[in-house]
Amino acid sequence: MVPTRILLLALPFLTTLPATTAAQEAARETEQAMACTLSAETRVADLNHPWSVTFLPDGKAVITERGGTLWLADPESGGKSPIADAPQVRAAGQGGLLDVVAHPDFAANRRLYFSYSERRDDGRTGTAIAHGTLSPGGARLTDLTQIFSMSLPTDVTRHFGSRIAFKGDGTLWFTIGDRGDRPRAQNPKDHAGSVLRIAEDGGIPSDNPFADGRDGAREIWSFGHRNPQGAARHPDTGEIWTVEHGAKGGDEINRPEAGKNYGWPTIAFGRHYYGGSIGIGTAAPGMEQPLHYWDPSIAPSGLAFVRSPLFPAWDGDLLVGALKYRMLVRLDVENGRVIGEERLFADRFGRVRDVRIGPDGAIWLLTDESDGALIRITPATGLCG
Numbered sequence: 001m002v003p004t005r006i007l008l009l010a011l012p013f014l015t016t017l018p019a020t021t022a023a024q025e026a027a028r029e030t031e032q033a034m035a036c037t038l039s040a041e042t043r044v045a046d047l048n049h050p051w052s053v054t055f056l057p058d059g060k061a062v063i064t065e066r067g068g069t070l071w072l073a074d075p076e077s078g079g080k081s082p083i084a085d086a087p088q089v090r091a092a093g094q095g096g097l098l099d100v101v102a103h104p105d106f107a108a109n110r111r112l113y114f115s116y117s118e119r120r121d122d123g124r125t126g127t128a129i130a131h132g133t134l135s136p137g138g139a140r141l142t143d144l145t146q147i148f149s150m151s152l153p154t155d156v157t158r159h160f161g162s163r164i165a166f167k168g169d170g171t172l173w174f175t176i177g178d179r180g181d182r183p184r185a186q187n188p189k190d191h192a193g194s195v196l197r198i199a200e201d202g203g204i205p206s207d208n209p210f211a212d213g214r215d216g217a218r219e220i221w222s223f224g225h226r227n228p229q230g231a232a233r234h235p236d237t238g239e240i241w242t243v244e245h246g247a248k249g250g251d252e253i254n255r256p257e258a259g260k261n262y263g264w265p266t267i268a269f270g271r272h273y274y275g276g277s278i279g280i281g282t283a284a285p286g287m288e289q290p291l292h293y294w295d296p297s298i299a300p301s302g303l304a305f306v307r308s309p310l311f312p313a314w315d316g317d318l319l320v321g322a323l324k325y326r327m328l329v330r331l332d333v334e335n336g337r338v339i340g341e342e343r344l345f346a347d348r349f350g351r352v353r354d355v356r357i358g359p360d361g362a363i364w365l366l367t368d369e370s371d372g373a374l375i376r377i378t379p380a381t382g383l384c385g
Helices: 022-032 182-186
Strands: 004-010 036-047 050-055 061-065 070-073 080-082 097-102 111-117 127-134 141-149 164-166 171-176 194-199 220-223 228-233 240-244 251-254 292-294 300-305 318-322 327-334 337-344 352-357 363-367 372-379
Touching: 036 061, 050 352, 050 363, 050 372, 061 097, 061 372, 097 164, 127 171, 141 194, 164 228, 171 228, 171 240, 228 318, 240 300, 318 352, 318 363, 327 352
Parallel strands: 050 097, 228 300, 300 352
Antiparallel strands: 004 036, 036 372, 050 061, 061 070, 070 080, 097 111, 111 127, 127 141, 164 171, 171 194, 194 220, 228 240, 240 251, 251 292, 300 318, 318 327, 327 337, 352 363, 363 372
8 A cells, every 4th residue: 555645844832822830931942943744644545434443452453433334454554344243323413333442451352342322222322332352353343242321312413422541440431422402411410411430341430429329320420521522541640631522612621530510511611603602601619620722612532642752752742633624733731731732734634533642653543534544643754852
């Protein structure tokens, strides 16, 4: 396969936030002095609205398409083959086969985890989580087991959330949007509009904030979220960070804490699509503020922390896919704070639905288009650092 290649000169901090310390300012000046030429290669093409990619220890990739197809792809050759017996989904609106994540010990158990809009007998749908075992040759899934099904399914086909992240302690974290019904996000007994935490087998961790079920759903970790479509584990602290869609403005980066309320739709940094105000403003007692927000919206989807020998100067930074403006966003993170922003590849590839750091240290993007692609990003020469 001859890859499609694009070179881009990345000049950090097209948009910046004010630094608060001399050390942060010095770090920013150092990065601004360093330009990084990036190479972009299309490695897997002809994908129909792909939603997620996960890499396997042998370098192969598993890719979901929203319509329900599951692929085993070889990024070296560009070839791909279908994986049989994927979860049955209701592919309508924003729903379908969504996230896929390989278990941290995939080499031993060959287990894949999925989020999807499940097909229920009454025609209603909600976010579900399942795991299955990939056969040795990668031709099919076996032992597919659903371990979570959200409460109060509806016939609405938007805001499924659906990103999955492993904490590394036997727990599985995932997101569910407000399902297009804003008040649901303020009810901690409703799964909608929440970050959730379960054991890898579907059990309830005893230290979940509502584990006894009295004041909230047992699986819920935090609530008051609109539609989180990115989740990633911090490589040093182990904390889970999320990114969520706002309305017309108000996309947010959050670091969800146990039992806390993140405000939607009572507070928000944005307005309704028709222009009206949302809730009571941007702050209220008992509601958390985001670590970072965008106004206007970038429509974020996919989130990854940089930990790669190819990008040493970006270590610990966040990468966010953007559906609007069709770009990759890098957030400079220092001491748990976002201090700057860089926008890359605007309008180059299409809607960026997912972003990952691969086992080769490269940045990998997945574009949500009818001719979607898996794209590999590396420094054109040397290292970015």
